Amino acid sequence: MMHPSTCLRLSSEEIGLGVFATKFIPRGTITWILDPLDRVFPPQEVAWMQEYNPEIIDRYCYRDARGDYVLCWDLARYVNHSFRPSCFLTPYQFEVAIRDIEPGEELTSDYGYLNVSEPFYAADEGTERTVVYPDDLARHAPEWDRLVLSVLPSVLEVPQPFRTLVPQATWDELALVCRGERPMPSLAAFCYHPPQSAVRRPGG
Numbered sequence: 001m002m003h004p005s006t007c008l009r010l011s012s013e014e015i016g017l018g019v020f021a022t023k024f025i026p027r028g029t030i031t032w033i034l035d036p037l038d039r040v041f042p043p044q045e046v047a048w049m050q051e052y053n054p055e056i057i058d059r060y061c062y063r064d065a066r067g068d069y070v071l072c073w074d075l076a077r078y079v080n081h082s083f084r085p086s087c088f089l090t091p092y093q094f095e096v097a098i099r100d101i102e103p104g105e106e107l108t109s110d111y112g113y114l115n116v117s118e119p120f121y122a123a124d125e126g127t128e129r130t131v132v133y134p135d136d137l138a139r140h141a142p143e144w145d146r147l148v149l150s151v152l153p154s155v156l157e158v159p160q161p162f163r164t165l166v167p168q169a170t171w172d173e174l175a176l177v178c179r180g181e182r183p184m185p186s187l188a189a190f191c192y193h194p195p196q197s198a199v200r201r202p203g204g
Contacts, residue, residue, distance in 0.1 A: 001035040002075040003107075004161055011080055011106055014123075018080045018106045025101040028154025030162045031087045032076050033094035039071040040064075063115035067192050081120065082108035083127040089113045090148050090155075091185040092170050094162070098151050112136030113144070115192040141188035148187065153178045 005025060011018030025031065041049070046057055046069050060077040061069040071077065079087075085108045087095045101107060111120055111132045120132035133139075156178060160166070176182040 001033055001037070001162065001165070002072075002079075003029065003031045006031075006075060006107060008075050008078055015080055017078045018108075019075050019078050020106050021101045021103055023103055025097050025107075026154070026158045027097050027100050028151055028156075028158045029097045029101075030094045030155065030160050030166070031097050031101075031107055032072075032079070033162045033165050034070070035165060037073040039073065041069040041071065043067055043069070058117075063117070063192050065115075065190050065192055067115075067194065079107055079109050081111040081122055081132065083110065083122065083125045083129050084108075085110045088144070088148060088151070089187060089190070090152070091187055091189060092166070092174070094166070096148075096151055096155055098147065110136075112140060113187060113190060115190070117194075135191075137191045138188060141186055141191075144187050145184065149177075149184050152184070 002019060003021075003025060005021060005023040006019050007022050008017055009020055010016070041061070046061075049057055057069060061071050064070055086097060086099060086101050086105065087107055087109050088098045089095050089109070095109060097107075111122075112129075113136070115137065116132055116134055118134070122130065122132060124130055129136075137144075152174060156174060163171075173182065177184045
């Protein structure tokens, strides 16, 4: 479920639609959370779907650690990629704003943690990374863990429209992690490792 203070509008002619803030969203706000209305499809169910509409599956679904395909039911499926994202995945099945998001600003995520099946060639943003690879999550998990850990204290401090959707046990764990009493689970746990997979990189 996407944050309620968002809307769908054109990002650019090249990119298409995107999700934009309609109000100020402070750093640490939960901007998306997996909820019961999101559809989860096992690979064997997706196989026959891809026979008649593979573009929909590839464009709007992401894969979880088990290899299942997840289709978000609301605006979340229109969130665009950025190597400088405004939102980021946490180990708790929700994304948070990693900086303040101003009204009218687009909410973006890094597709590197979505277990893409093929390299994703994104627009050049002047960053070291220019392509999203299927193994990005495994490669970048340590630095992404540090990024998320730096934001977690703010999650407990700002108003959270999705607070009732976060299990109390998860909220209690967040408090322990923020106090340094428990390590944060690594985002590496979200990696999907397809059998006999090989990721081809330039020069590799």
